[in-house]
Amino acid sequence: MHNLNKEISEKCRLIGCDVRENAPMAEYTTFHIGGPAELLVTTDDPVRAQKVRKLCEAEDIPLLVMGNGSNLLVCDEGVKGVVLRLDGGFALPEIRDGLVVCKAGIPLKTLCRFARDNGLSGLEFAYGIPGTVGGAVYMNAGAYDGQISGVLEWAEAVTPNGEICRFESDGLRMVYRHSVFMEIGGLVISAAFRLRPDDPEEIGRRMDEFMRSRREKQPLEYPSAGSFFRRPEGHFAGALIEKSGLKGCRVGEAQVSEKHAGFIINLGGATCSDVRRLAEMVRERVYKDHGVLLQPEVCYIG
Ligand SMILES: Cc1cc2nc3c(=O)[nH]c(=O)nc-3n(C[C@H](O)[C@H](O)[C@H](O)COP(=O)(O)OP(=O)(O)OC[C@H]3O[C@@H](n4cnc5c(N)ncnc54)[C@H](O)[C@@H]3O)c2cc1C
Incomplete structure (x- = not known):
């Protein structure tokens, strides 16, 4: 090798x-x-x-x-x-034919700020999701009742045979944390968003409010990958985990956050195997207590 x-x-x-x-x-x-x-x-x-x-x-x-x-x-x-x-390099989004168009490696935060500065609303919910535009499209990232699918007009991707194809909104098959790119193994390279005009100050206020709420509720002071589990139908993963008394529960240096039970955090030197063992413990316990089998939202690699 x-x-x-x-x-x-x-x-x-x-x-x-x-x-x-x-x-x-x-x-x-x-x-x-x-x-x-x-x-x-x-x-x-x-x-x-x-x-x-x-x-x-x-x-x-x-x-x-x-x-x-x-x-x-x-x-x-x-x-x-x-x-x-x-990655984003030095690129910024552009406005083309009434759409905000950007490369996949641009941070979502940059896209949200660009939209605000141009008086375009619809992406406020995404401010504070620490990913790239490509990752957000692939995952159909969402928060505070918004999802990328709500504003995405099209996305371009390299398909496994190496061709660049454009997927219009009706072919994106986006539902909760799912997109067509998971099905076909598409490499997202750019995306276009349809947003609505609004007052930049109002947009900025909403973005700041969402960010304040994140800081208050989420353990942003520790490394993590956000909410560890997908939201089970009719429940919230964090609430079930908390009800099972698992807040603060540890394996090695991996811990169920005391601040938000939906997050598994790295206290310092956590290994992948610590996190996986902890996640498995949480799943078993929540299933035993509530009959709900949690599924990871985090992508396991390897
Ligand atoms: C503190 C914190 C808070 C978070 N809050 C939220 C939240 O509110 N809502 C939410 O939905 N998520 C949240 N997340 C999770 C994460 O930020 C999102 O899933 C984000 O969309 C991932 O983007 P990324 O660029 O980091 O992707 P990565 O983590 O690098 O990759 C995630 C997946 O996307 C694939 N992928 C990435 N880029 C591309 C591409 N260009 N083409 C094809 N596939 C690609 C990868 O192969 C992988 O399967 C949070 C994470 C953290 C750490």
Whole structure:
């Protein structure tokens, strides 16, 4: 694998990407957990991302696409193959044909601020979700009664055969934390949002209010990947976990947050295996107490 790595890393560099061999994924995830990626390839450019995808297909190398790593739990042994990380570079969103269009690697926060500054409302709910636009589209991220699907007009993605395709809103198959890209393995490269005109000050006020609420309720002072479990039909995962008396429960350095039971936090040196064992304990206990089987929202890698 070592020689293959050298050759592939050279090719990725020639494509114009930044390349890091044996990159500790703990440095690239908000959980601060995860062993080394054989090859971490970073770009802000859709065409370069497409070329890396084609290269991996041609060479039969496993490919994991990531954005800000804010919904990932990467295993302690690390990730084989290429991890392609889309970042924002210096790009900003643009307004085209009445839509806000941006590249997938742009942070959601940048998109929300751009919308506010241009007096465009609809993305306030997303301010404070610490991911990229691509990650938010892939996950259909949501909060405070809003979801990306509510404002997304289209998204462009590289399909597994290397083609760039545009998916209009009726083909995005977005429901709670799900998009068509999970079904087809699409690499999202850009997205366009339909927003409504509103007073920038009002928009800013709503964004600040959502951010204040997050700071008050969520354990933002610790590394985590946000709400660990999906919302079960008719319940809230955090409320069930709290009712089971699991707040503060620990395995190693992983803990069910005392502040918000829906979050598993890293107290310092938590490993992936600590988090997974804790999550399993929580699932078993909640199932026993409430008959509800929690499903992780966080993406397990490896
Ligand atoms: C403190 C905190 C609060 C959070 N609050 C919320 C919240 O309110 N609502 C919410 O929905 N989520 C929340 N999250 C979770 C997370 O921020 C979202 O899921 C976010 O959309 C993930 O984006 P990302 O760029 O970090 O993706 P990553 O974590 O890097 O990846 C997540 C998944 O998306 C895939 N992916 C990423 N980019 C692409 C791409 N360009 N093309 C194809 N696939 C891609 C990855 O393969 C992976 O399967 C929170 C997380 C934290 C740490």
